[in-house]
Amino acid sequence: MQTYLRSARLLAFSYAAVAVGAVLLPLNFAGREPLWLATVALALVLGVH
Incomplete structure (x- = not known):
């Protein structure tokens, strides 16, 4: 059950x-690249946990 919750x-x-x-x-194409890169970094961090 714990594994299922973690996967969900x-x-x-x-x-x-x-x-x-x-x-x-x-x-990003409108010139806000840092914001987009920060979002990608956050997504990677959340994906690791």
Whole structure:
């Protein structure tokens, strides 16, 4: 049960990271690259945990 909850949480984090990335990706082309890079870094950190 513990493993299932961990997998579900990781999946939720993954979907959230993809959604945020999809929103911020157009902003990257508008000249807000640091914000996009920070989001990618956050997604990687959440993905590790």
